Amino acid sequence: MAEAGDRFGLVxxxxxxxxxxxxxxxxxxxxxxxxxxxxxxxxxxxxxxxxALSNAPVEMREELLEAFVREGKLLTALSSRTTGIVQARDIGTLTTPGGVWLPYMVLEWLDGRPLESWIGHDDGKARSPERSALETFNLMDGCARALALAHARGVAHRDIKPANFFVLGDTLAPGVVIKVLDFGIAKVMQSQARTAMQATGTQISSFTPTYGAPEQFDRSYGATGPWTDVYQMALVLVEIMRGGLPALEGEQFIQFAFATQNTQRRPTPRTFGITTSDAVEAVFQKALAVKVVDRYANMGEFWTGLAAALELKEYPAIQAGETAIGQTVVPEGQGGGLKTRRSGELLAQQPVLTISAPPTPASPPVPATVVTPPAPTVKPMAAGGIAAIVGALVAVGAAVFVATRGGGEAEKPPEQPPPVEAKKVIEEPKPETKVEPPAPPTSCPEGMAYVTGKNFFMGTESEKPVLALARPLHKVEIRPFCIDIYEVTTAKYEECSDQGECKRAYRDSFWPQGASKRADWEKAKTAYSTLCNAGNPERKEHPINCITWAQADEYCRVHGKRLPSEAEFEFAARGSDGRVYPWGDGAPSPEHLNACGTECVAWRKQKGLPPVEPMYPADDKFVGTAPVGSFPGGKTENGLFDLVGNVFEWTADRFERYPTTEGEPAPPMPGNNRVIRGGAFNSSEPEHTDPALRFPNDADAHTHGIGFRCAADPR
Known part of the structure; x- marks a missing residue:
């Protein structure tokens, strides 16, 4: 018997x-x-x-699936560049026990709940406390930056709403991780919807009327695109500021259409009695402009404007987009590599944006006025189409923003009004009481260091074969995080296992045989198993090794932490100044790290293992691991020890090749491999000290050369 709600019998x-x-x-x-x-x-x-795609005609399924896969690749490309977007893991189709054909997408599992459950309302009573514009900005900063990244790559969401933001954890406060959901297949949805509605001649769109922009109800206001996300995001911000009361008021589709198009009453903060500065109100007026040509063109432009209005003097710059409203055209089926008609960069390409003064409002704020609704200007829509839109509460909503009308013909971009020279002097806003912005969370658990996030170039341009998997160089955004100063020691891990919270570490070294001869593999396993640290009282302060990825992950979770992403690991090792090695630019030596020196060469010879050249012609005193923190000369700018050398370290990420072109992910890698970083005590190649170095390693292996440290989000 199918579980309640499981209408396809898949449970x-x-x-x-x-x-x-x-x-x-x-x-x-x-x-x-x-x-x-x-x-x-x-x-x-x-x-x-x-x-919604299950009723596609059989003859259309192959074409539909191809489009579905293209959009899945788009989501993968986006989620690989920011932690603010839910990660896609797989894609495919299935046939239910009842014979229904269904496309599906596999996503990372998130522990938490949607933003709508935090800020909703019960019978008109707000469920959450009211928040200032600054508090709201800090709360949604990560989401806005993720959307700005998507816009810079030619992708619009088109269904921004609280249900599509997912809060990780059990508190809703600045610094919490919030992910954007449902990027990926709106274009496919809309194509199928058009086909399904041909009999009535009615077109529907994947959006939620409660958060609908004017152009989503009536295309005479302009095409949809990133500026639509700007409008919807502004509505969500106002709702958060109101404690959960929506910015668009109404109960029926036509009422929402009127509310969003009403030029006499815009849903800005002051309309609802929220105290804001003139500059902040002006930003919301522009973000919520009825006509798309009067609105911010993308999230980066909107968010930077809001940061300026809030007088955030050194807000990290958002990657520039080159798209003006209605001007970008992306060929069908291409997720990246925008072909645009350039209209001037919207944001400066610089590491830090310094703002000297907030913008002057373009016009005085419009006072809140009660208006009797005139006849709505919404184009007629069949009842079935209205019901379909109102019902689309989990509609996925991302699409490359090709502006098209119902028949698929490219829509002409709206005319941009010519610049008009201002002839009127606007009075300076009256002095206001300044409220100091609350400091972002910078507190880390004991034993961890705080790492300030920023944009950095991950990977390498080196042509050396050992670094092939670290190519190409690509830009990544890192949010602030905490990371262990030292690798997790054998003593700490055994304390966890003794308490029954963690599985015991292995006493033998194991990895897949691969192409090695069995006799050589067995000999190497026997030799290296003597270097496993668990159960050896003389190695309590050495890093724990001979543990699987799952054991490392479990330890971090038990302690309220997580494994670092490989991007976080590389950024922590490289430093904000892009140094060559974690300690600076000096060549690797026994002063910096525990690697393969002359002691390693001698030990391998004694054990009958193949000879290697040492990384440096000196003895670092440790055949295997060393006590954590034994090489202070290799300390990073954040005070982290042993980020290269001693043991490779497990990271949270599955191993995938880096995208080869903008927006085009590499083919999935086979096997159950996780990324290891940082080099080990037996690393003999100097390239193993490069912060970009990355290798795939079987997640079930438990070897002598791999340990871990944990990361966490700032408190």
Whole structure:
């Protein structure tokens, strides 16, 4: 018998021979979400089935699937560049026990709850406290930057709403991680919707009327695009500031259409009695302009303007976009590599944006006025189409912003008004009481260092073969994080296992045989197993090794932490100044790290292992691991020890090759591999000290040369 809500009978079944469907998580007009267990990785994932595509004609399914896969690649490319977007893991189709064809997408499993459950309202009573513009800015900063990144790569969401922001953790305060959900297949949805509605001649769009922009109700206001996300984001910000009361008021589709198009009453903060400066109100007026040509062109422009209005003097710059409203055209099926008609960069390409003064409002704020609704200007829409839109509460909403009308013909960009020279002097806003911005969370648990996030170039341009997997160089945004100063020691790990909270570390070294001869593999395992640290009282302060990825991950979770992402690890090792090595630019030596010196060469000869050249012609005194922190000369700018050398370290990420071109991810890598970083005591190649170095390693291996440290989000 199917579980309640499981109308396709998928609970208890195995999808693609690896995803065991456990239960229904939620359902809406366009999809149903299941929690599943990945049988190979033994970890939870979310499987989202797109039910709105299930009625596609058989002859269209192959074409539809190709489009679906292209949009899935787009999501993968975006989520690989920012932690602010939910990560895509897999994509495919299935046939239900009842014979229904369903496309699905596998996403990372998130522990937490949607923003809407934090800030909603109950019968008109706000569920959350009111927040200032500054508090709201700090709360949503990560999401806005993720959307700005998407806009810079030619992608618009088009269904920004609290339900599509997911809060990780149990508090809603600045510094909490919030992820943007449902990027990926709106274009596919809309294409299928047009096909399905041809009989009535009605066109529908994937958006939620409560957060609809004027152009989503009536295209005479302009095409949809990144500026649509700006409008919707501004509505969400106002709702947060109001404690959960929506910015657009109404109960029916036509009422929302009137509210969003009403030029006499704009849903800005002051309309609802929220105290803001003139500069902040002016930013919201522009973000919520009825006509798209009067609005901010993208999230980067809006968010930078809001930072200026809030007088944030050194707000980190957001990557520039080159798109003006209605001007970008992306060829069908291409997620990246924008072909644009340049209209001038919207944001300066610089490491830090310094703002000297907030912008002067373009016009005085419009006072709140009660207006009797005139006849709405919304184009007629069939009742079925209205019901379909109102029901689309989990509609996915990202699309490359090709401006098209119902028939698929490219829409002419709206005319940009000519610049008009200002002839009127606007009075300076009256002095206001300045409120100092609250400092972002910088507190880290004991034993961890705070690392300030920023944009940096991850990877390398080196042509050396050992660094092939670290190419190409690509820009990544890192948010502030905490990371252990030292690798997790054997003593700390054994304390966790003695308490029954962690699995015991292995006493032998194991890795897949691969292409090695069995006799050589067995000899190496026997030799290196003597270097496993668990159970050796003389190595309590050495890093724990001979543990699997799952054991490392479990330890961090037990302690309220997590494994660092490989981007965080590289940034922590490279430093904000882009140094060659974690300690600076000096060549590796026994003063800096525990690697393979003359002691390593001698030990290998004694054990009958193949000879190697040492990294440096000196003895660093340690055949295997060394006590953590034994090489102060290798300390990073943040005071971290042993980020290269001693042991490689597990990171949170599965191994995938870096995207080869903008927006075009590399083919998925086979196997259950996780990324290891940092080099080890037996590293003999100097390139193993390069912060960009990355290798795939079987997650079930437990070797002598791999340990870990934990990361956490600032408090």
């Amino acid at each position: 208890g079944t195995l999808v693609a021979d690896k995803y065991f469907i456990e239960r229904v998580v939620g359902e809406g007009g366009f999809g149903i979400v299941y929690r599943a267990n990945h049988r190979i990785w033994d970890e939870p994932v979310a499987v989202k089935c797109f039910t």
